[in-house]
Amino acid sequence: MKRTKRTGDWVAVLEAGYSLDGDDGEWLTGLLDCVAREHWPDRFSAAFTFELGATGAPNVGDIRVHGPPQIYDRVRASMGGASAEGLDRAFRSGRVVTTISELVFSQLPADETMFRAVNADVGPDILGIVVHSGDGRGVLISLVLDETRASTLAERRLWSRCAAHIGAGLRLRTFAPEMATLDAAPIEAVFDGGGRLHDARHAATSKTARERLQHAVRQIDRARSAAGRRDSDESMAAWEGLVSGRWSLIDRFDSDQRRFVVAVRNDLRFPDPRGLSLRERQVAEFAGLGRSAKEIAYLLGVSAASVENSLRRAQAKLGLGSRLELTEFFSPQGIRANLVRVALAGDTLLIGATSRLDEAKLAGLTSAQREVVALLIAGSTNNDIAQRRATSPNTVANQVQAIFRTFGARSRGELVARLNEQYKPSSVGY
Numbered sequence: 542m543k544r545t546k547r548t549g550d551w552v553a554v555l556e557a558g559y560s561l562d563g564d565d566g567e568w569l570t571g572l573l574d575c576v577a578r579e580h581w582p583d584r585f586s587a588a589f590t591f592e593l594g595a596t597g598a599p600n601v602g603d604i605r606v607h608g609p610p611q612i613y614d615r616v617r618a619s620m621g622g623a624s625a626e627g628l629d630r631a632f633r634s635g636r637v638v639t640t641i642s643e644l645v646f647s648q649l650p651a652d653e654t655m656f657r658a659v660n661a662d663v664g665p666d667i668l669g670i671v672v673h674s675g676d677g678r679g680v681l682i683s684l685v686l687d688e689t690r691a692s693t694l695a696e697r698r699l700w701s702r703c704a705a706h707i708g709a710g711l712r713l714r715t716f717a718p719e720m721a722t723l724d725a726a727p728i729e730a731v732f733d734g735g736g737r738l739h740d741a742r743h744a745a746t747s748k749t750a751r752e753r754l755q756h757a758v759r760q761i762d763r764a765r766s767a768a769g770r771r772d773s774d775e776s777m778a779a780w781e782g783l784v785s786g787r788w789s790l791i792d793r794f795d796s797d798q799r800r801f802v803v804a805v806r807n808d809l810r811f812p813d814p815r816g817l818s819l820r821e822r823q824v825a826e827f828a829g830l831g832r833s834a835k836e837i838a839y840l841l842g843v844s845a846a847s848v849e850n851s852l853r854r855a856q857a858k859l860g861l862g863s864r865l866e867l868t869e870f871f872s873p874q875g876i877r878a879n880l881v882r883v884a885l886a887g888d889t890l891l892i893g894a895t896s897r898l899d900e901a902k903l904a905g906l907t908s909a910q911r912e913v914v915a916l917l918i919a920g921s922t923n924n925d926i927a928q929r930r931a932t933s934p935n936t937v938a939n940q941v942q943a944i945f946r947t948f949g950a951r952s953r954g955e956l957v958a959r960l961n962e963q964y965k966p967s968s969v970g971y
Contacts, residue, residue, distance in 0.1 A: 549579025551773040552764055554703050555780055558710035559791050561717040565590065566603045568714065569680070572707065576682060577607040585609070585663060585685040587616050590711075591632070592678055598628050599679075608685075611662070616683070618659045627652040632671060632679075633872070635831015635958030638700040641667045643691045665689045668696065672704045673830050674711040697951075699773060705782040705840045709789050713807050723795060723803065729788065730804035732758045744787065745804055757784045757842070758802050781842035783808060786820055821855040824848050828864075829871025831958030863915070868957045902960060905947060913940045917956060 557575040560568055573588040585608035591599040601620055606612040623631070627649050630636075636644060642665075646653040657665070664685035672680040716727040723731050723740070730745035732738055736759040738751055745754060763769050764776035783789060789807040794800055808823060817825065820843070827837045834852070838845040856867045903911055909930075916926045923941065927934045945951065948959040 549582075550770050551579070551699060551703065552770050552776050552780070553579050555706045555777075556765075558703070558707040559713065559789065560710070561714060561720070561791065565714060566605070568710075569603050570605045572680075573605045573607055573682070576684075581607070581684050584687070585612055586683060587612050587685075588680060588682045589616060590678065590680050593632055593673075598625065599632050612685075615660050615663050619656060622655040622659060624649060624652055631669065631681075635955060636671065637704050637832075637836075638668070638670055638697045639692050640686065640690060641669060642689045644669075646689075668692060668700075670700045670704055672707045672711070674708045675826055675830075676712060678711060680707060680711060699777060701836060702777045702839060705836075706780070709782050709807055709840075713789050713791065713805060716805060716807075720793065720803075720805070723793060723801060727805050728793075728803045729806055730754050732802045732804075734762060734800055734802060735759075736762065736802075739801070743806075750785065753785050754788065754790070754804050757781055757790055761790055761802070778839075782840040784842050786823055786841040786843055817855055817858055818851075820847070821851045821858070824851040825855045825867060825871045828852060828868050828957070831868075831955060833952040833955065835952070865957050865960055872958075906944065910940055910944055913937065914944060914956075914960075917941065917944070 553575050554572070557572045560571055562568070563571070569588055569590060573586060576588075577584075577586050585606075587604065587606045587608075589604040590602035592602065593599045598620075601617070604613055604616050606616070620628075627645050630644050630648070631641075634644070641656060642653075645656075660667075664687060666686040666689045668684040668686055670682040670684075672682070719725050719727055729741065729743045730738065730751070731740040732755065736755045738755060741751055744750055760779040760781075764779045769776045769779075784804065787806055787808045788804040790802050790804055792800055793803045808819065820841075823841055824837050827840060832840070834845045834848040837848045841848070852864065852867065856864060859867065859870065861867050861870060903914065906914065912930065913926060923934050923937045926937045930937070945956060948956055950956040950959050
């Protein structure tokens, strides 16, 4: 099939992700249709919702396809024929954007054989976008490729940002039945399209929150303009996943069909272990999904420095020895997902246990690289590591890149996720 250059409207995908119209199946169809129209014309694609437990295979829900009907059967067969390790790689590795060949084929030849047999009449490879909502649900978008290849930097950058918004949109749909009117409980602020405030409630009443929301409304309005849609990078950067880590901004219409932009509380709300603040819980949860500090900052609309500070505080409050242990605690298959509620002496306790890092995963590293890994997952910068080890920042940078190549990681967040996986690292990165 002829390769098509993708220069479509990325803002349209964000708008489809935030749509509250119809049921979840209709939402998924609209999202896939938009992706196919704007970025994957003349090629096959599919999307499905899933629920991910602490262990075991994902539970596949609605499947929608863009292409011949047999694509539906291929999706089911591919999921059913994949090994447990292959599914872990796809759904629990922390990778948001990757191809099946770079994620699975080099490590699991049996899965490659199965995939190629099932999809012989479809395509040799798939670009996958894995969306996690943060509450166990998600969406996987599969874009069929006409050649076996790795994902590109541009694909990872743009689709990762899209995934942040699609995940927020999926969470937001939980509140859709409650938002029939502009005074509905989940809505905490109401603006017109130009950013003028009409109403504010709860946490949105403070001057700082109002100004922050107003700025975000205007940024989104510019992104949605004709000029904004032509500059995908700038528009995607301007449209935050969450404003101040709390609100999603979406269109709503009153009875006279006047358009308003409403701020809906859409943050990740979880039981509070050991007194973590909302921000600390949010960043720890996304760290558990393998997101880097930069990615988390985009998701939550805060600075990368704020994310790093929150991770350090969460680690200290939980009494964990490293960033790796924090990631393990909050990972989809980690201790936090398997806590048992126990009544003891009139108090309710949450009890669980987790294993330490398997030293075998570090077997291929030198002693110096092991020390660097320990400092990396503790949050040290290259300059900090150089000072601690009495060496130069250039030497540390080379060591870090060698470690990344060994574990197939592109960032410190991905390195933590790789170390937390159940399979051993490869000797060759990509």
